Amino acid sequence: MAENHPVGFQWVVEARERGAQVIHVDPRFSRTSAMANIWAPLRAGSDILFLGGLIHYVLENGKDFREYVVHYTNASSIVPEDFKDTEDLGGVFSGWDAKNKKYDASTWFYEGCVERDKDVPYDVSAHCGHCKEGGGTTIDLTRCNSDHTLTHPRCVYQLLKKHFARYTPEMVERYCGVPKERFLKIAETFCGASGPEKTGAICYALGWTQQSKGPQIIRAAAILQLLLGNIGRPGGGILALRGHASIQGSTDIPTLYDILPGYLPMPQLGIDSDNLEAYIEKHRDLTGWWWNFDKYMVSLLKAYYGEAANANNDWGFDWLPRVTGDHSHQGYFLEMMDGKIEGLFVMGQNPAVAGPNSRFERKALSKLKWLVVRDMVELETASFWYDSPEVERGELRPEEISTEVFLLPAAGHAEKDGCFTNTQRLLQWHQKAVDPPGDARSETWFMYHLGRRLKEKARKDPRPRNVGLNALTWDYSLEGKLQEPKVEEVLQEINGYTVADRKLVSGFGELKADGSTACGCWIYSGVFPRPGENRANLRNSQDYLGHGWGFAWPSDRRIIYNRASADPAGRPWSERKKLVWWDQQNKEWTGLDVPDFTKTKPPDYRPYKDAEGDDALAGDKPFILHADGVGWIWAPKGLADGPLPTHYESLESPVRNPLYPDEQDNPAVMKEERPQNEYANSPDARFPFVMSTYRLTEHHTSGAMSRMLPHLAELQPEFFCEISPELAKERGVENGGWVTLTTARGLVEARALVTARMRPLLINGKNVHQVGVPYHWGYRGLVKGDSANDLVAISEEPNVRIMEAKGILCDLLPGRRAQGKAALEQLSAHLGGSNAH
Amino acid sequence: MKTAAKPKMTEERLEEIRKAASETTKEVLAAQYSPRKPPAQSEQSYYGLAVLKAPAWTWEVPLYFFLGGIAGLSACVAFVAQFFRSDPALIRVSLWGALLGAAMCPVLLIADLGRPTRFLNMLRVFKLRSAMSLGAWILAVFSGCAFLAVVCFELLSRGFTNPLWTSLLWLGESSAAAVGMLLASYTAVLIGATAIPVWSENRKLLPVHFLTSGLGCSAAILELAGFLIPATQVLGFAASGIETLIETFLEVRKRPVDAPLHHGKSGTTLRIAGLLEGPAALLLRVFWGSVPAGRYAAAVCFLIGALLSRYAWIWAGRASARDPHVLFHLQRRT
Amino acid sequence: MPISAFLTDASLCIGCKACEVACKEWNEIPDDGFSWSGNSYDNTRALGASTWRHVLFLEQKQPMGSQLAGIDEPFRWQFLSDVCKHCANAGCLEACPTGSIVRTEVGSVFVQPDICNGCGYCVVSCPFGVIEKRPDDGRAFKCTFCYDRQKAGLIPACAKACPTESIQFGDLEVLRQRGKKRVEVLQERGYSDARIYNPQETTVGGIHALSVIFGEPEAYNLPPAPEVPTVYLKSAWTSAFISAAIILAIVCAAFSF
Numbered sequence A: 001m002a003e004n005h006p007v008g009f010q011w012v013v014e015a016r017e018r019g020a021q022v023i024h025v026d027p028r029f030s031r032t033s034a035m036a037n038i039w040a041p042l043r044a045g046s047d048i049l050f051l052g053g054l055i056h057y058v059l060e061n062g063k064d065f066r067e068y069v070v071h072y073t074n075a076s077s078i079v080p081e082d083f084k085d086t087e088d089l090g091g092v093f094s095g096w097d098a099k100n101k102k103y104d105a106s107t108w109f110y111e112g113c114v115e116r117d118k119d120v121p122y123d124v125s126a127h128c129g130h131c132k133e134g135g136g137t138t139i140d141l142t143r144c145n146s147d148h149t150l151t152h153p154r155c156v157y158q159l160l161k162k163h164f165a166r167y168t169p170e171m172v173e174r175y176c177g178v179p180k181e182r183f184l185k186i187a188e189t190f191c192g193a194s195g196p197e198k199t200g201a202i203c204y205a206l207g208w209t210q211q212s213k214g215p216q217i218i219r220a221a222a223i224l225q226l227l228l229g230n231i232g233r234p235g236g237g238i239l240a241l242r243g244h245a246s247i248q249g250s251t252d253i254p255t256l257y258d259i260l261p262g263y264l265p266m267p268q269l270g271i272d273s274d275n276l277e278a279y280i281e282k283h284r285d286l287t288g289w290w291w292n293f294d295k296y297m298v299s300l301l302k303a304y305y306g307e308a309a310n311a312n313n314d315w316g317f318d319w320l321p322r323v324t325g326d327h328s329h330q331g332y333f334l335e336m337m338d339g340k341i342e343g344l345f346v347m348g349q350n351p352a353v354a355g356p357n358s359r360f361e362r363k364a365l366s367k368l369k370w371l372v373v374r375d376m377v378e379l380e381t382a383s384f385w386y387d388s389p390e391v392e393r394g395e396l397r398p399e400e401i402s403t404e405v406f407l408l409p410a411a412g413h414a415e416k417d418g419c420f421t422n423t424q425r426l427l428q429w430h431q432k433a434v435d436p437p438g439d440a441r442s443e444t445w446f447m448y449h450l451g452r453r454l455k456e457k458a459r460k461d462p463r464p465r466n467v468g469l470n471a472l473t474w475d476y477s478l479e480g481k482l483q484e485p486k487v488e489e490v491l492q493e494i495n496g497y498t499v500a501d502r503k504l505v506s507g508f509g510e511l512k513a514d515g516s517t518a519c520g521c522w523i524y525s526g527v528f529p530r531p532g533e534n535r536a537n538l539r540n541s542q543d544y545l546g547h548g549w550g551f552a553w554p555s556d557r558r559i560i561y562n563r564a565s566a567d568p569a570g571r572p573w574s575e576r577k578k579l580v581w582w583d584q585q586n587k588e589w590t591g592l593d594v595p596d597f598t599k600t601k602p603p604d605y606r607p608y609k610d611a612e613g614d615d616a617l618a619g620d621k622p623f624i625l626h627a628d629g630v631g632w633i634w635a636p637k638g639l640a641d642g643p644l645p646t647h648y649e650s651l652e653s654p655v656r657n658p659l660y661p662d663e664q665d666n667p668a669v670m671k672e673e674r675p676q677n678e679y680a681n682s683p684d685a686r687f688p689f690v691m692s693t694y695r696l697t698e699h700h701t702s703g704a705m706s707r708m709l710p711h712l713a714e715l716q717p718e719f720f721c722e723i724s725p726e727l728a729k730e731r732g733v734e735n736g737g738w739v740t741l742t743t744a745r746g747l748v749e750a751r752a753l754v755t756a757r758m759r760p761l762l763i764n765g766k767n768v769h770q771v772g773v774p775y776h777w778g779y780r781g782l783v784k785g786d787s788a789n790d791l792v793a794i795s796e797e798p799n800v801r802i803m804e805a806k807g808i809l810c811d812l813l814p815g816r817r818a819q820g821k822a823a824l825e826q827l828s829a830h831l832g833g834s835n836a837h
Numbered sequence B: 001m002k003t004a005a006k007p008k009m010t011e012e013r014l015e016e017i018r019k020a021a022s023e024t025t026k027e028v029l030a031a032q033y034s035p036r037k038p039p040a041q042s043e044q045s046y047y048g049l050a051v052l053k054a055p056a057w058t059w060e061v062p063l064y065f066f067l068g069g070i071a072g073l074s075a076c077v078a079f080v081a082q083f084f085r086s087d088p089a090l091i092r093v094s095l096w097g098a099l100l101g102a103a104m105c106p107v108l109l110i111a112d113l114g115r116p117t118r119f120l121n122m123l124r125v126f127k128l129r130s131a132m133s134l135g136a137w138i139l140a141v142f143s144g145c146a147f148l149a150v151v152c153f154e155l156l157s158r159g160f161t162n163p164l165w166t167s168l169l170w171l172g173e174s175s176a177a178a179v180g181m182l183l184a185s186y187t188a189v190l191i192g193a194t195a196i197p198v199w200s201e202n203r204k205l206l207p208v209h210f211l212t213s214g215l216g217c218s219a220a221i222l223e224l225a226g227f228l229i230p231a232t233q234v235l236g237f238a239a240s241g242i243e244t245l246i247e248t249f250l251e252v253r254k255r256p257v258d259a260p261l262h263h264g265k266s267g268t269t270l271r272i273a274g275l276l277e278g279p280a281a282l283l284l285r286v287f288w289g290s291v292p293a294g295r296y297a298a299a300v301c302f303l304i305g306a307l308l309s310r311y312a313w314i315w316a317g318r319a320s321a322r323d324p325h326v327l328f329h330l331q332r333r334t
Numbered sequence C: 001m002p003i004s005a006f007l008t009d010a011s012l013c014i015g016c017k018a019c020e021v022a023c024k025e026w027n028e029i030p031d032d033g034f035s036w037s038g039n040s041y042d043n044t045r046a047l048g049a050s051t052w053r054h055v056l057f058l059e060q061k062q063p064m065g066s067q068l069a070g071i072d073e074p075f076r077w078q079f080l081s082d083v084c085k086h087c088a089n090a091g092c093l094e095a096c097p098t099g100s101i102v103r104t105e106v107g108s109v110f111v112q113p114d115i116c117n118g119c120g121y122c123v124v125s126c127p128f129g130v131i132e133k134r135p136d137d138g139r140a141f142k143c144t145f146c147y148d149r150q151k152a153g154l155i156p157a158c159a160k161a162c163p164t165e166s167i168q169f170g171d172l173e174v175l176r177q178r179g180k181k182r183v184e185v186l187q188e189r190g191y192s193d194a195r196i197y198n199p200q201e202t203t204v205g206g207i208h209a210l211s212v213i214f215g216e217p218e219a220y221n222l223p224p225a226p227e228v229p230t231v232y233l234k235s236a237w238t239s240a241f242i243s244a245a246i247i248l249a250i251v252c253a254a255f256s257f
């Protein structure tokens, strides 16, 4: 966190100064470790073992926050008899279809839920990784079998105990490499941050997400935090440290292929083809907040298609494109390589350096007919066709590449108005400081005018495929000599308005399913409640939660599910940790934060028969987005790879899976194994070392924004890797000397930074060396270097399809790699003759 | 870089601060490390990198040191010779030597400046505490006196006899002699009063060396100009004699801080220089002092030695700046 | 007017180098060359003409208070942002023959770039090795203490950019006291080797850029007992005068017969 979120990390330092204990779990000793009270070096890829170990510790020593667990989690829910755990089936849960590498999740679902006479069958399939989990309106999740004594053998709590029984401190020491006494110290320390008086937070980022089991690692953290009662309370939570300045914004209003704004699922071909009604009934929940699904969806369609959208044409539902397959970054680069993709827009991205298996991706780019790159610099992605290593090695010949590359100058963030949504779901507006130079234009400008021209073409072209495009609302006023669309109008459209009088709505509460309201993204609704009142632009913070500075979705709630900060009766768990509570006099929820709960719903409220939506949740059910209103220790649906996290080894690992000999790695993962995207064996004599790629404070991601600037480039001017003195000795490497790193995909040369911050770990009796590899370098800029991504494989985690960039196998040899063509021979030689092209 | 509004000089404040500082000197913060206590781990430094910055001076500076010495002492010799009424021709040569030296010095100094066009800023202030500032003024005054002396001398020798010229000649010569001594020695003080250990630790020795070799050089020049008189022989003997003492002193005294005087480029050069100025020149005079060739040889030896030693000392400074450990040891000694 | 000062606290520094970059951006300093050092994460190596803030990275086989870091042996990774000390008795200022270097009303030591003629005497007169000549430019440069910003009522760019308040800017006396307190606090917390670096016992007479460090100053290349070189003047001149007298005597002797 100190490395990549230094400005946010100031608060961690502040907390440490005030007595908080900071624990850092990372294979290498980073700047963050330097500031932490405790550092746990662990073997890359073993996080579920580690977190499972903590869960085991909590359960074995009865450290859980029992009252919270009983009332606010699904620990008491009963799971049906026919469910089988990985511990019973040797590494897979019941419902595993080995042939199609898919789960049928029906056996994971709660037992004995009340059925209602609705027609749409319940959907438990993992619909998409990013959207809300599947829904349906037949089953009432608030009325299923449960046992509040948590003693029933098939209740979640007991299953959890059984599932994590083998995640002992000894197991952690043996396979994570974390010495037992240090692990116990951490367990004890973290469990101390629990109960009425105390809370603890978990921050994570790519160390977890960039693994073939990323979401399950985060699930493990969620389980731990729910057991300790650390969700929805001040100082608690699981905080995703996000990436680019507005990467949170680009998931809320997605650049992702499988969701629509506000985490509504993108309709899929086949499944969601028929009509809006079916789509809505399938995805809405009978109980809980997602009952409002239809309001958000219809309002979104109204925002898209305006007048043209009406009840008779399903508000234009059919004009929405359908997901026809895997259109993730990895997915389309694979198809690109197969020549299935004609053209590509790359805006603010540098896949030629930052994409996994960048060798593969650069070659795939050469299969395009056309490529549009909008950037502030001529980056590797725009120049791959004449100066990439592939050209130097004769794999690509400029004269043979038919890709037509258009490089368009982009305006930087200081050269345009706009909005960032940060890690804390905080929308922050920023004003243009200067006009963009020359022909540089903002994204909005480009998108607006491109759309305008396409619509002009479409108007003259009567083909049915153009109806949607014609219907699209595209009416933003332009300002200045550059004809910039007014971005505040876009934010107003996102906020939502009543169609009749275009009056801005004050929040998503006003949204309707009858087409009378339009809203571009329901969770952002309320950011622009009145003309001239852009709440993202607020700049005077009034309290320690920062109300008055920016706008946190939803409804400026700074801590979500904050109903959990009060006990079931609505009283703060403790004076020290009070956040929101029930005010008996005024009969409403009040407190330091905007209550993330229906303001007037008393703690003792109990739903009437056949209640729907929020009415169906009792007054002590804080997790209002879940159909059962509680935190999910157990995931009855929504995940493609199991209701509970289980330890699987990385796709490339130096050890066999200690828990399940027959299930080495995540069975549901897509390895996309094919020529040029090969894998090492686990273990593999050719690639004995574990390597992880990561960032340095001094550079930014692909380096396109830092390698080009002297004041940043000089701070880390060369591509290097970090290795322990022990490994250096073993391989005869000097500090500062050259080394060649090789994986099954490629080879790169780097300087060796020999440092005691890297420790060899004793794994199952054997020393395992780890190699640290920052990935900021490419073949352009003031400082150049090989790209670490030439080493990484294109793999797809089953839920969110992220690649595994942490914990892969490599070899490290002293000296530079061969240059030019010879590099390929060196690689294939290392692979043992297998084809490197 | 952005240039801040030119601040008004507040030397008074500086004085106040000095006072304040010297008072607080008595109070040693409890929390503060004690500079006089040897460090827990000796030999520690930041990756062995230099603490100090090496002198940025280029080749002109040592040459200037050399010529300044000659000019200064030539003036001194001229004055004394005048005083004892010895050969006018010898006086003329010495005076012209002083003047020419004084003329070449500024050229070299200016050439070394980062911003030569700003050389006049040297006379912008007069700071006793800055040897470099003092030196600039010394050089200026010296040039003036030497010029005055030469002019009067030439007028008189061309028969323009006039009591005014005579008194001005005396004035010029005497002050040139006095300032000349400063000119020849301030350069030693200048490097002696820096943060560079090998210089500051030899700050007492350097003036002796610079003056002596200045003397030897001025005598050598006279000899080469053909004045193989006893006086120059005596001066030659004295100079190379003292240099021999200095050389032997440096050789016997072994201090870590003096490493650059014994080892490396600077060390070797200084040895050669020392041998030429000292023993070599001396022995030549002892054995062949009677024949002209012997004295010429001794003179040349001395001149070369003197020139080399100036370069050696600057190089020694560079080497010294590069070594953090010597600095730490020096500062930790009680 | 109070004396401006820095208190830079190694116990709060996260080594992000924002100060280094902010300084270069504000003062429009050129890059210091693109050469990788292999010295931990420090590639600027030292303060100089083109680096006025410099973040040190120390990897040491010593414990950091009660931190649980090293596995088989104690280990700590320290960061400290170094800067011109703005000495109470500043070698550079005393040495400068042109009066280019002055003491400002905020007590800082300021090089007037419009006066410096690049004589280089300050370079060898700084006991901390801070000020340096920039070859291409010819003049000497160092931290201006953001005199221009201070004039405009802004705090120095480096302090402004520091996310963790490792760089604190304020009045010398206040910061001296705060530093003292801070060290006491740290020592109570078990950082037994926490100290203040502020050589007051030497002729430098204290500095205006104090720092909280761990262990000996040598590890940070900070001189333990820096002296302002002007203290050497007296003995040097004495020796000069004595030898001058002797030389004069010799010359007289030579010509007297």
Ligand SMILES: Nc1nc2c(c(=O)[nH]1)N[C@H]1C(S)=C(S)[C@@H](COP(=O)(O)OP(=O)(O)OC[C@H]3O[C@@H](n4cnc5c(=O)[nH]c(N)nc54)[C@H](O)[C@@H]3O)O[C@H]1N2
Residues within 6 Å of the ligand: A001, A003, A004, A005, A025, A026, A027, A028, A030, A043, A044, A045, A046, A047, A204, A205, A206, A207, A208, A241, A242, A243, A244, A692, A693, A694, A695, A696, A697, A698, A699, A700, A701, A702, A806, A807
């Ligand atoms: N200065 C700077 N800041 C940035 C960025 C940048 O490039 N430069 N990038 C931004 C972006 S886009 C993002 S996404 C974020 C990413 O922020 P981070 O997630 O911090 O990014 P990384 O450095 O890739 O990975 C973090 C840590 O994971 C560790 N790690 C590696 N393998 C494992 C493992 O198996 N288990 C565990 N527990 N840890 C492991 C690495 O050693 C590394 O220290 O940073 C953002 N902020």
Ligand SMILES: Nc1nc2c(c(=O)[nH]1)N[C@H]1C(S)=C(S)[C@@H](COP(=O)(O)OP(=O)(O)OC[C@H]3O[C@@H](n4cnc5c(=O)[nH]c(N)nc54)[C@H](O)[C@@H]3O)O[C@H]1N2
Residues within 6 Å of the ligand: A206, A210, A243, A244, A347, A348, A349, A350, A351, A354, A355, A356, A374, A375, A376, A377, A379, A410, A411, A412, A413, A443, A693, A694, A695, A700, A701, A702, A703, A704, A705, A775, A788, A789, A792, A805
């Ligand atoms: N091996 C490995 N690979 C990784 C990662 C890893 O940890 N390990 N991390 C992954 C992660 S989390 C990320 S986010 C990616 C990042 O990888 P990329 O996003 O592909 O790389 P960036 O350098 O961030 O690209 C941002 C580009 O946007 C340009 N830009 C900046 N502002 C604007 C603007 O306003 N408009 C336009 N049009 N362009 C702009 C910049 O100049 C820069 O070229 O890398 C991924 N790749």
Ligand code: SF4
Residues within 6 Å of the ligand: A004, A005, A006, A007, A008, A245
């Ligand atoms: S770069 Fe921006 S987003 Fe990243 S840490 Fe710094 S301030 Fe925060």
Ligand code: SF4
Residues within 6 Å of the ligand: C084, C085, C086, C087, C090, C091, C092, C093, C109, C125, C126, C127, C128, C129, C130, C131, C142
């Ligand atoms: S540290 Fe050096 S440069 Fe800075 S004021 Fe002191 S003597 Fe001058």
Ligand code: SF4
Residues within 6 Å of the ligand: C095, C096, C097, C098, C099, C100, C101, C111, C115, C116, C117, C118, C119, C120, C121, C122, C123, C139, C140
């Ligand atoms: S270099 Fe400039 S600042 Fe330094 S002493 Fe010479 S004139 Fe003064």
Ligand code: SF4
Residues within 6 Å of the ligand: C022, C023, C024, C026, C027, C052, C053, C083, C142, C143, C144, C145, C146, C147, C156, C157, C158, C159
């Ligand atoms: S005070 Fe100003 S000049 Fe000095 S280091 Fe800080 S930013 Fe740079």
Ligand code: SF4
Residues within 6 Å of the ligand: C012, C013, C014, C015, C016, C017, C018, C019, C020, C055, C079, C080, C081, C161, C162, C163, C164, C165, C166, C167
């Ligand atoms: S900005 Fe602050 S925290 Fe970052 S390196 Fe500089 S002093 Fe340390």
Ligand SMILES: [Mo]
Residues within 6 Å of the ligand: A242, A243, A244, A247
């Ligand atoms: Mo990212």
